[in-house]
Amino acid sequence: xxxxxxxxxxxxxxxxxxxxxxxxxxxxxxxxxxxxxxxxxxxxxxxxxxxxxxxxxxxxxxxxxxxxxxxxxxxxxxxxxxxxxxxxxxxxxxxxxxxxxxxxxxxxxxxxxxxxxxxxxxxxxxxxxxxxxxxxxxxxxxxxxxxxxxxxxxxxxxxxxxxxxxxxxxxxxxxxxxxxxxxxxxxxxxxxxxxxxxxxxxxxxxxxxxxxxxxxxxxxxxxxxxxxxxxxxxxxxxxxxxxxxxxxxxxxxxxxxxxxxxxxxxxxxxxxxxxxxxxxxxxxxxxxxxxxxxxxxxxxxxxxxxxxxxxxxxxxxxxxxxxxx
Amino acid sequence: xxxxxxxxxxxxxxxxxxxxxxxxxxxxxxxxxxxxxxxxxxxxxxxxxxxxxxxxxxxxxxxxxxxxxxxxxxxxxxxxxxxxxxxxxxxxxxxxxxxxxxxxxxxxxxxxxxxxxxxxxxxxxxxxxxxxxxxxxxxxxxxxxxxxxxxxxxxxxxxxxxxxxxxxxxxxxxxxxxxxxxxxxxxxxxxxxxxxxxxxxxxxxxxxxxxxxxxxxxxxxxxxxxxxxxxxxxxxxxxxxxxxxxxxxxxxxxxxxxxxxxxxxxxxxxxxxxxxxxxxxxxxxxxxxxxxxxxxxxxxxxxxxxxxxxxxxxxxxxxxxxxxxxxxxxxxxxxxxxxxxxxxxxxxxxxxxxxxx
Numbered sequence: 078x079x080x081x082x083x084x085x086x087x088x089x090x091x092x093x094x095x096x097x098x099x100x101x102x103x104x105x106x107x108x109x110x111x112x113x114x115x116x117x118x119x120x121x122x123x124x125x126x127x128x129x130x131x132x133x134x135x136x137x138x139x140x141x142x143x144x145x146x147x148x149x150x151x152x153x154x155x156x157x158x159x160x161x162x163x164x165x166x167x168x169x170x171x172x173x174x175x176x177x178x179x180x181x182x183x184x185x186x187x188x189x190x191x192x193x194x195x196x197x198x199x200x201x202x203x204x205x206x207x208x209x210x211x212x213x214x215x216x217x218x219x220x221x222x223x224x225x226x227x228x229x230x231x232x233x234x235x236x237x238x239x240x241x242x243x244x245x246x247x248x249x250x251x252x253x254x255x256x257x258x259x260x261x262x263x264x265x266x267x268x269x270x271x272x273x274x275x276x277x278x279x280x281x282x283x284x285x286x287x288x289x290x291x292x293x294x295x296x297x298x299x300x301x302x303x304x305x306x307x308x309x310x311x312x313x314x315x316x317x318x319x320x321x322x323x324x325x326x327x328x329x330x331x332x333x334x335x336x337x338x339x340x341x342x343x344x345x346x347x348x349x350x351x352x353x354x355x356x357x358x359x360x361x362x363x364x365x366x367x368x369x370x371x372x373x374x375x376x377x378x379x380x381x382x383x384x385x386x387x388x389x390x391x392x393x394x395x396x397x398x399x400x401x402x
Numbered sequence: 403x404x405x406x407x408x409x410x411x412x413x414x415x416x417x418x419x420x421x422x423x424x425x426x427x428x429x430x431x432x433x434x435x436x437x438x439x440x441x442x443x444x445x446x447x448x449x450x451x452x453x454x455x456x457x458x459x460x461x462x463x464x465x466x467x468x469x470x471x472x473x474x475x476x477x478x479x480x481x482x483x484x485x486x487x488x489x490x491x492x493x494x495x496x497x498x499x500x501x502x503x504x505x506x507x508x509x510x511x512x513x514x515x516x517x518x519x520x521x522x523x524x525x526x527x528x529x530x531x532x533x534x535x536x537x538x539x540x541x542x543x544x545x546x547x548x549x550x551x552x553x554x555x556x557x558x559x560x561x562x563x564x565x566x567x568x569x570x571x572x573x574x575x576x577x578x579x580x581x582x583x584x585x586x587x588x589x590x591x592x593x594x595x596x597x598x599x600x601x602x603x604x605x606x607x608x609x610x611x612x613x614x615x616x617x618x619x620x621x622x623x624x625x626x627x628x629x630x631x632x633x634x635x636x637x638x639x640x641x642x643x644x645x646x647x648x649x650x651x652x653x654x655x656x657x658x659x660x661x662x663x664x665x666x667x668x669x670x671x672x673x674x675x676x677x678x679x680x681x682x683x684x685x686x687x688x689x690x691x692x693x694x695x696x697x698x699x700x701x702x703x704x705x706x707x708x709x710x711x712x713x714x715x716x717x718x719x720x721x722x723x724x725x726x727x728x729x730x731x732x733x734x735x736x737x738x739x740x741x742x743x744x745x746x747x748x749x750x751x752x753x754x755x756x757x758x759x
Contacts, residue, residue: 137532183731184731184735187735188734188735191734191738193531193532194477194531194532195734195738197477197531197532197535198477198674198678198730198734199730199731199734199735201671201674201675201678201727201730202726202727202728202729202730202731202734203727203731204727205671205675205723205724205726205727205730206723206724206727206728206731207727208723208727209719209720209721209722209723209724209725209726209727210720210724212716212719212720212723213717213720213721213724217716217720327667330539330667333536333539334536334540336536337533337536369551373547375543375546375547376540376543376544376546376547379536379539379540379543379544380540380544382536382537382540383525383536383537383540386525386528386529386533386536386537387525387528390528390529390533
C-alpha cells in the first residue's frame with residue numbers, strides 16, 4: 078500500500094504537479110518561456126551558421142560554435158588593445174573573411190570529394206586550432222563584451238502582467254530584433270541576388286552548378302564568410318549575456334540537437350528548432366528538473382534530439398534522404 | 403628494412419595468414435615486449451608514472467574507440483563518459499566486495515561500460531554518420547550529469563570524487579597511495595598486452611570482418627546476410643568494454659582518485675584525435691596516436707627551455723591545441739589513414755630500397 082502510494086505520488090509529481098504550478102503562477106511560466114525563447118534565439122543563430130555551410134558545401138561544420146567565440150574574442154581583444162569599438166568590429170569582419178578564405182584554401186579544397194565524415198573530422202581539427210590560436214593571441218581568461226561601446230541597450234524592463242512582474246532584459250529584445258533582421262536579410266540575399274541564387278544552385282547540386290559556370294570555390298568562401306558574420310553577431314549577443322571565453326564551447330554544442338530537430342538543410346528549421354530546444358530545456362529544468370536534482374539543462378536538449386532522431390531522422394523541415402538501412 | 407622476407411616460405415594456410423608472417427617481425431615484437439617488461443628496472447618514477455602509464459592507458463582507450471570508429475565506422479563522441487562508467491563501476495564493486503581482487507573488478511567494470519554502451523548504441527540502427535555522433539554526445543552529457551548528481555556513485559564522499567582505496571595482490575599493494583609505480587606499470591602493461599591480443603584476434607576474425615563490411619557499405623553487408631543491429635551493438639559493447647577498462651585503470655592505477663571532470667567531453671575528443679592521427683582501423687595506429695598526442699605537450703614543455711627559450715605553461719597548452727588541430731587537418735588531407743599508414747609506406751619503401759618499386 079505504501080509503495081503504491083509513493084508510485085502514485087511520483088506519477089503525480091511528473092504528470093500533474095508541473096502543470097498545476099504553471100496554472101497557479103502564470104507570470105513565472107511567462108518568465109520561463111521568455112528566457113527559454115531568448116536562449117533559443119542564440120541556439121538558433123549558431124544552428125543558422127551550421128545550416129548555411131551545410132547547404133552550400135555539404136560540410137557539417139563542427140567549428141561553428143568556436144567561430145562564435147573566436148569572433149567575439151577577436152572583437153573584445155582588439156578593443157582591449159585600444160582599437161575603437163567600431164573599428165574593432167570592422168577589423169573582426171575582415172578577420173572572419175580571412176578565416177573563410179583560409180578555410181576554403183587550406184581545408185576544403187584539398188579535401189574535396191572526400192567522404193562527409195572526413196570533412197566532419199577536419200572541422201574538429203579546425204575547432205582545436207581556433208581554440209589554441211584565439212587563446213594564444215588574446216589570452217584564455219574570460220572577458221567582458223563591449224556592450225556600451227557598441228550602443229547596445231542595457232538594463233531591464235519590468236512588465237506588469239498575469240498577476241506578477243515579468244522581467245525582460247532590453248538586451249534580449251535587441252538580440253531578438255537583430256536576429257530577425259539578419260534572418261530576413263539572409264533570406265532576401267538568398268532569393269533576390271545573383272550570388273544568393275548561385276548559392277541555392279550549389280546547395281541543390283554541386284555538379285549541375287559547376288556545369289552552368291558557378292565557381293564552387295568562390296561560393297564556399299562567401300558562405301563561410303556569411304557563417305562567420307552570423308557567428309560574429311551571435312558572439313556579440315552571447316558575450317553580452319555572459320563572459321566571452323572558450324567555456325562557451327560546451328554550450329555551443331547544443332546547436333547540434335537544434336539541427337537534428339530542425340533538419341540539417343532548413344533555415345526555418347534551425348530557427349524553430351532553436352526556439353523549441355530553448356523553451357523545452359528551460360521548462361524542463363524549471364518544472365521537472367527538481368525531481369531529479371536539477372542541472373538537467375546539460376543534457377535535456379540532447380535527450381529531445383535523441384527521441385526525435387528515432388522517429389523523425391530528418392528533423393522537422395529537413396530534406397528526406399531516401400536510404401534504406 | 404634491414405631484413406626482407408626472402409627465403410621464408412609459407413607451407414600452411416596458418417602461416418600465410420599470420421599477423422606477423424616474417425620471423426624478424428616476431429623477434430621484434432618479442433624484443434619490444436621484453437624491453438617494456440624490463441623498463442621498471444630503471445627505477446625511473448617519472449618515466450613510469452608520468453609517461454608510460456598514461457601512454458598505455460590512452461592506448462587502451464584509443465583501441466576501444468578504434469574498434470567502434472575505425473573498424474565499425476560508428477563515430478562516437480562519448481568515449482570519456484564510457485571511461486567514466488568503467489571507473490565508477492569499478493569503484494562501486496570494490497566498495498561492496500573489498501575482498502575480491504581489484505584486477506577482477508577492473509576487468510568486470512568493462513562489462514558495465516559495455517552494457518551502457520550497448521544501450522546508447524541502440525539508435526545506431528536508424529541513424530549514422532554525424533547524426534550518430536550527436537546521439538553519442540547525448541550519452542556523454544547524460545552520463546557526465548549522472549556522475550555529478552548521483553552521490554551514491556562516489557559513496558557520498560564530501561569531495562564528490564572517487565578516492566581509490568588500497569588493494570593488494572599477493573600482499574603487494576597495487577592500488578592506493580602505497581602502491582609503487584613499478585607494480586602499477588607492470589599490471590597496466592599486462593592488461594594492455596592481453597587486451598590488445600584479444601582485440602587483434604577480434605578484428606582479424608569473423609566479427610572484425612563483419613564490422614568492416616558494415617563500415618564500408620551497410621546495405622551490401624546486410625545483403626550478404628550480416629544482421630546490422632547485433633553487429634553494430636556488438637561494436638558499441640566491445641568498444642565501451644575497452645573504454646571502461648581504460649577508465650577504471652586510469653583512475654585506479656594512474657590518478658589514484660578522480661572527479662567527474664576527468665570524463666568530460668574534452669577527454670572524448672582527446673581519444674578521438676589519437677585515433678584519427680594514429681590511423682582509423684589500425685591497432686598499431688592506436689598506439690602511435692596515443693604516443694604522439696600524449697607526448698606532444700611534454701615535448702613542447704621540455705624542449706624549448708633546454709634551447710634557452712622560456713615558455714609559459716599556458717602558452718604550451720595553446721600551442722599544443724593549435725598543433726593538434728593543424729595536424730588533424732593536415733593528416734586528413736595528406737594521409738587519411740594516419741600514422742599507421744605512414745609507417746606501412748615507410749616499411750615498404752625500405753623493403754624495396756634502393757629501387758623505387
